[in-house]
Amino acid sequence: MKYVGTSVNRVDGIKKVTGDLKYVDDLKFPRMLYAAVKRSTRPHAKIIHIDISKAEKLPGVKVITTGKDFPKRVGLYLEDKNFLAVDKVRYMGEAVAAVAAETEEIAHEAVKLIEIEYEDLPIVTNALDAMKEDAPLIHPDLGTYKYASVFAPKPDTNISNHYKVRKGDVEEAFKKADYIFENDFYVPHIQHCPIENHSAIASVDREGSLTVWASCQSPYAVRLALSVAFDIPLNKIRVLSPAVGGGFGSKAGTTLEGIVIPLAMKSKGRPVKLTFSRKDEFINSFVRQGMHSKFKTGVMKNGKIIAIKDQYVWDGGAYTEYGVNITKAAGFAAVGPYDIENIWCDSYCVYTNHPVGGPYRGFGMSEIQFGIERNMNIIANELGIDPIEIRRINAQKVGGRTATNAPIDTCGLLDCLDQVLEDFDPNEKVESLSPNKVRAKGIAFGMKAPSMPNNVASSAIVRLNEDGTAYLLVSAQDIGQGSDTALTQFAAEVLSIPPEKITIKTGDTDHTPYEWQTVASRITYCAGNSVINACEDAKAQLLELASLKLGIYKRDLKLEDGYVVSTIYPDKKVAIADLSLGLTMPDGSGIHGPIIGRGVFIPPNVKDHDHETGLGDKPVAYWTYGCQGVDIEVDTQTGNIKVLNVVSSFDVGKVVNPTLVEGQIEGAIVQGIGSALWEELKFKDGKPLNPSFVDYKIPTANDMPEMIIKFIENEEKTGPFGARGVSEPAMIPSAPAIANALCDALGITINSLPLTPEKVLNAMKEKNNK
């Protein structure tokens, strides 16, 4: 292949290094107003009265809206949220009213003048407590909410989804097991922290047509949510996402767009802009859900695990319109990358008075596999088996079955393990240069599938220009992962024209064709297939015309370097440029017209699972597997951990662009290190305590380890050139690998994240006291 598999430079590189690329907050329109949001100061309270009279009188204030203006509930999978609170607030920081004014300063001043009378309600901030029968109900009307049929909310409880897996007979297996182990784990809320805060601008013209510029991952999903919320037909809404400064899930679905639109509807044609502050970004964009997991594991003496009964309780926060699907995704991967005959899994999405939980890189997989991978090491240590050996024994392999009992026909998991071991000796003892420091090594697996509805669609259009250059139109969004470049490479490969002759256009629902969402590590796979199909369509048209022109059968023609060429007589050829507008016949007449290729894609044969057992032959398009080895240094006096070396291997099916995919893995490893060592969004009685980069530390260049990035290429048969998604999976093993290294080396047990110095020192003290 000429372009796929090579490190083509990013097609958006020059715009980004020059500062020329305009992100939403960089846009400015004539007569634009600026918005600010009045936020709840209570974690759970009835709204008794909102007094906007003082704010209205402030000079420069143009519009004030409250939840009563648009009380219709919306949501991606479960319609449980309003963009502005209606009747009650369910978390501290929830949007209650919004102001549009001549300047940002006036808008913020006006927000301070809005007075809200609340009547406090009892709060619940721990998901385990929220499941109890006497817990205060956060959504008493849950039973009346609309939801997608694959979910199972429990009316009159705080449980907005219960996904269960019932495979084999765990109780019978526990009786046969030589050993039973029980372990609990917890991962806290963390925040995505894209460097670009959310921003949206809305404008409504005199026809009632709405235009929204949003830093969003999924313009079409935003368009649909807005259409439902505001009763506007889809052809009257245009959503543009000009550029996205990092997403990691936080810009999936819809967040602040619904706040700014009601303001624009009342601003007499003036555009309204709202940009989140970093504090807003911490609290009011999705947070990664906190999660309590517990495992009962039945194991034979030889290390074979015969049964796992586990429970995942997700702290979904105040609204779980998106979070319910994370609960389901967790069920599909109920026991991680292991082939276990008997499984009983309950995964619950639970409302609490915390900020809104939602998609975060990994979509539940980092959270559950922290517990799964720690559990494996704990069991291995108890049995005196090598942690790698117990993984080999229980790993999913070709011919085996997943948690949902789906047959496994491709699985590079152990290939990845072996590839990591080429550069990583887990048993090599390295002495630290400092007497107070200990070197330690750990390993963990990771697996993930694209978590998306079965029938999600993608589409692409390719248009050829008169000179043989091309436009590629998609609505897959490049949020940094490099999709603009990878999709351009696919088009270049099929059309056999160099990437620099192809311009990709994205993110405009009026002009670029449908894409469900840029999430789930699905774009290379789903959008990639639609791009290939569009280019194949254009190619078929070109061959048809060339066949007429050259008098050669289509089967004997191919595209090569901007020409349609005979495979038999290489000197017989016609330039793509000469066919781009159709074919001119010898008599001067013309046929066909411009070459426009159309391509669509839906992942083939992905089907609903059984509701009672959670089982299904193909509930996901494919699984991506991988492995990571880490080498850390622990300071036994301070409890500080430094990650020194990481070796990663993932089975990506096909490396489309080595530099780009390495970048995805490197970024994922470092993000994983942050979640392992420092990151936790802390709350006290629902109040966020550290919503700033001063108090919530993410990794800097000084925290970067040495990284060796490797790949296995077991073809995904339905993937574009064999490729499968990897940008999320790569983060999953980081935290458990680090925790395994730490705990095994020091002989301590820490079963929650992050691995703070305080926890390390306490665990060491506890061990010494024993």
Added chain:
Amino acid sequence: MKYKINFILNNENVEHEVEANRTLLKVLREDFDLTGAKEGCGLGECGACTILVDGRPVNACMMLGIEADGKEILTIEGLSNGTKLDELQLSFVNNGALQCGYCTPGMIMSAKGLLKENATPTEDEVKEAISGNLCRCTGYKKIVEAIMEVVENNK
């Protein structure tokens, strides 16, 4: 009340009137439409707004507009000469040292400030110099490699 200030902005003399309480970042972005410097936190913690003031990297969100009086300000927009990119910009593109691009202008300006002061930094000095610039995408590896490539080329 507005104050009159004179400064050099991307190699041109400018005269400007500015309120005392506005940050240089707002002045650059709103008054001059130079949006390459981004506001990521407004507290000097993320470095997305990094520009050069008299050749040294500064968080523009932590500096008042009036403080620019008499100074030489260079933003990412002034780093390239038309379509001719600066060596750092080229190296970032060639090494895949960017993903979403939001931290990239600030990152490049921090690196530029370092290289102006020390043309042959070590890798550790490079890491230290950009440790005030947060990037959530890349894991920093290719950024450090891109800067080190420029350092090596100039040796």
